[in-house]
Amino acid sequence: MDARRSLLETDGARHRAMRRLIQFEFTPGNVATYETFLRGLTATTLDNAFAKGEFDFVDEVAADFPIRVLAKLLDVPDEDTGQLIEWGNRMVGFDDPEHADVLIDSAESEKYKDLPFRSPAALEVFRYGDELRRQREGKDGKDLISLIVNGVPNDGMKLDDRDFHTNFLLLVVAGNETTRHTITHTMNNLLNNPGQLAFLQENPSAIPWAVEEFLRYASPVFHFRRTATKDTEFAGTRISEGDKVVTWFASGNRDDAVFDNPNTMDCTRNPNEHMTFGRGGPHMCLGNALARIELRIMFEDLIGRLNSMERTGDVDFLRSNFVHGIKRMPVRATQR
């Protein structure tokens, strides 16, 4: 575990110190400054997709957009985005024979147990990160890589090699797959709920709030597993120090004690206290404001220009109990 430890698996003061290094970049105020950039990017992505008429929604729309945002934050060339997507697929698809280099439940994966997702692709990501680190070390860049390479957390301990590798990899994966799948699910969910789509077309001012329902209904991350640090009791269940505890975000998002008609997509649902980014804990998704603005801008533009869209084949789901992913969604679409 230690070999794979990133921000996400670090506790206490060290976690706070590391998170503080980059958290300013992700504040709602800071991500709001990306609005013009995001609008331009969305428009280009959608222009290209609609020009084709028939296309794979994942390839043309959902995958392209979040990875280009990430490329800007990391300050890496747009030409590298295809490679970043491929690495993400190979790692997060650890359970899917189409994507995994080595299936996680195979004996062979033991060889890679010290790598994130037990995936040899992680070594390629580390090497790519090393080169970027070499270029930026000691310079005054403001991109995320420069911040983690040159910044000193307020506990005085710079990130060592492992910290750099695992956190660089976390940034590459966390901002990419999750947002991509949320965009595809949301389009699919709107096609399945034409009344909701029509409502948003007639009431575009409802889209910013509807993003919360997009996130709840998509539940792109099924679960995280944590380890109890002390004996405790939770909702009547005894948990001992060292026990593995799985938090099912997807299940929390369908909790009928919290949500009326949890299996219904209702874009006016308010309150909407979903668990898609975690909830209330110290590891609450650092990128949540960024993901929210990406989703808002994408669907403001997409819903605004959509004349018709229909699926032309099956929705192809990722085989995974970790990420609720969609690999392909072929569609035919026209714009107004």
Ligand code: HEM
């Ligand atoms: C819809 C999109 C996203 C979803 C569903 C999502 C989901 C999550 C979840 C469930 C966690 C763990 C929460 C916990 O343990 O309490 C998390 C943590 C994190 N996310 Fe996201 N995320 C998304 C987008 C992003 C983006 C765009 C970025 C940045 C580029 C990002 C960066 C991170 C980081 C760095 C952490 C670790 C935070 C920490 O440990 O302190 N995420 N995310």
